[in-house]
Amino acid sequence: MAELGRMIARKEVSPVEVVRAHLERVTALDGRLKAFITVCGEQAVDAARAAEARLMAGSAAGPLLGVPYGPKDLYNTEGVRTTGGSKILADFVPAQDATVVARLAVAGLIVLGKLNMHEFAYGPEGLNAHYGDARNPWDRNAHRIAGGSSSGSGVAVAAALVPGALGSDTGGSIRIPASLCGISGVKPTYGRVSRAGVLPLSWSMDHAGPMARTVEDCALMLGAMAGYDPADPTTSVLPVPDYAAALTGDVKGLRVGLLRAHFTDVAAPEVRAAVEKAAKTLEQAGAVVDEVNLAEVVHVPSASFAIVATEALAYHADWMRTRAAEYQPDVRERLRMGAFVSGVHYVRAQQVRQLVRQEMDAVLARRDVLLAPATPIPAPVLGEKTTILGDGASDVRSALIRLTRPFNFSGHPACSVPCGFTQGGLPIGMQLVGRPFDEATVMRAGDAYQRLTDWRTRRPVLA
């Protein structure tokens, strides 16, 4: 995105040419990949013409003027249907943009289309019974999952159907597809980015954030998205730093805590080795790496289940009474679980949240970032139900969210960055976690790592 923005600003390529080229790629490839639910062909070309006029008129342009992107199909888009990946909202056309979509439009970005997702964002596999299962582009033979719930965002960026995307992250839904699809994704601090106009899954766990090839691209998007929004009372009034300026490439003296028990140590051997090697890479560049454990995270599965199940069913209660048959089966079953969580369970879960957050804050008081795998496994084959982790067998769904969900629960910022490939050619992602509202340091570390390695430059073979 950054390079495309520079080329557009230098008038080496026009936004119309860029949009048309991406639309052609979508036409050629998306029948198989199923990254898009809706393609905004004409609107995107019209918006590109407007961006071109803005550029030619010499009006002040940001670094992403004329660059196309795709929002996950749970961001409201004025005049363009927003399905949430569901049949229930198949014909819902919002009257106004989500705050984030509106802010990206002001920055000159162009919506190329709306991206596929797990229905109502309630699943880390990224499956969709209504619009088709997005396909991971890194395996030409087997149908592997893209990870979710922002599956279309992960696939669309990895396959270069769009340079950037918006995802949302309740248990890892930005970082999981970023990890499985070999791209970068940032889950900001809770409160940093407005959720107004974004279909909720779990109000207190949902985060909106960017997904793109590089951390630099994510930083540019986040800078345009973040900040207080009166339409979302949970947003912070803290000023938004210049994230792009924070990407100095320098990690000398940066204190990195490699998360061991319950994180790196439970990952598949190839994932563990890649993350350990990434820690060494950062150390060789001047970072100070130590090993650390977060003991309280063992309680996260119970507590986050109590919170997400309750909040999700609260949002869906009316439809679950009248239109339950229209949900895809796995989502319907997960929603039903919320009926069995008591108020006492919900409050106890919030008490656990306090303990988990306090422990993370204490660990981060002595370190700048924490490092762990983003997912303990690479992309599973569609339909795979169980996997083996370092501490035993696990169902795939639990494994996918195990390392990301603690930071939704706590609200700390985190990003996923590609850090290697398996022998079979599947991407491996690592996760960097920082102090509340310190996305700048998280992204500085991720960007510096990307400057030291070339994993981000690999492309899936799609022909």
Add this chain to the structure above:
Amino acid sequence: MLPPMEIDLDTLRRMTRLSGFDWSDAELEAVRPALARALELLARLETMPLREVEPATQYRVI
């Protein structure tokens, strides 16, 4: 700690109706395996010493 919840069909029916849902017996039977796992998770919350812990809210507005 609360005693383990019985998950016979009649209990399920009463719980869901209390929550305002009228799911069929077949639908309730279908969720029983997942519910058994969910109740295990919830039971773990009961074992934790949390009396002195102030519950968090996620809303860390500054």
